[in-house]
Amino acid sequence: MNTNIQEMTCKSIELDGFGSAADDAWFDQHTAPMDGEEETGVHPHQAAALKAYLKGDSKPSETAAALTKPHDSEKKTDLRDRIVGILEDALFELPQSHTPALVDLLKELSQLPDEEDGEPVWKGLKSFGHSWADGWKQSHWRKALATRDPATRAKRREAHVHQAFVEASCAMAAPGPNAEDGLLPLSWGYECISEALECQDALWDFEVPAAAVWIKVAGERLREGAKKGEKSWALEREGGFGRRGR
Structure with a gap:
């Protein structure tokens, strides 16, 4: 690596915590206070509930009830942000065996x-989608990758493909009638495949495996959507799959 190249900031290609085990140390690191901030990280009872769940000792409904149990006078939206934060980290950092x-x-x-205040706190988990997009869907990731040590490329590729698995799994967990439904939007699948096939700047060793994951997890739903003319900016941008020229 050319040491004169300044690294470009981009969370989308970072490896912080990737490949961690769901052990006591990981949960301790995600329990408030994090980095000295009481507002960051989950409460101890929430960490314990999630740990028990990932061990198979409780059901999703039981765990959701434990996680969302009111804590003192904390606002529901603040409590939600704590939960979304640890689940987002868990999805990226912990082994794929925990993803389902x-x-x-x-x-x-x-x-x-x-x-809360007449607005839904949890419905559709839009805050999760927004948070994930802010962190893991940064458009300059290809340029940023070029500023990283080539020796880390294989690990970053592994993380990139893992992200695709998480996104496809979330999109298929609660699919709706259009491409923007789901815990994460199905349109990201169209985008991933379109970029791998048509983008002149595509990093094939990253993007082809990621597209393959989307096809494996959500291929049938994506094909159905494309056939019926589903509205998605990733499809409309190129007029559908198969048109090159970017």
Whole structure:
């Protein structure tokens, strides 16, 4: 690596915590206070509930109830942000064997009826989608990758493909009639495949395996959507799959 190249900031390609085990140390690191901030991290009872769930000792409904149990006078939205934060980290950092259980828990949370100030707290878990997009869907990731040590490329590729598995799994957990439904939008699958096939700047060793994951997890739903003319900006951008020229 050219040491004169300044690294470009981009969370989408970072490896912080990736490949961690769901052990006591991991849960301790995600329990408030994190980095000295009481507002960051989950409460001890929430960490314990999630740990028990990932061990198979409780059901999604039981875990969702434990996670969302009121804590002192804390606002429901603040409590939600703590939960979304640890689940987002768990989805990225912990082994893929935990992904199905984590997605099931997210689906359970997304169906809770709680409201605050007349607004839904959990319905559809839009805050999760927004948070995930802010962190893991940064458009300059290819340029940022070029500023990283080539020796880390294989590990970053593994993380990139894992992200695709998480996103596809979330999209298929609660699919709806259009491409923007789901815990995460199905349209990201169209985008991933379109970029791998058509983008002149595509990093094939990253994007082809990621597209393959989307096809494996959500291929039938994506094909159905494309055939019926489903509205998705990723499809409309190129007029459908198969048109090159970017």
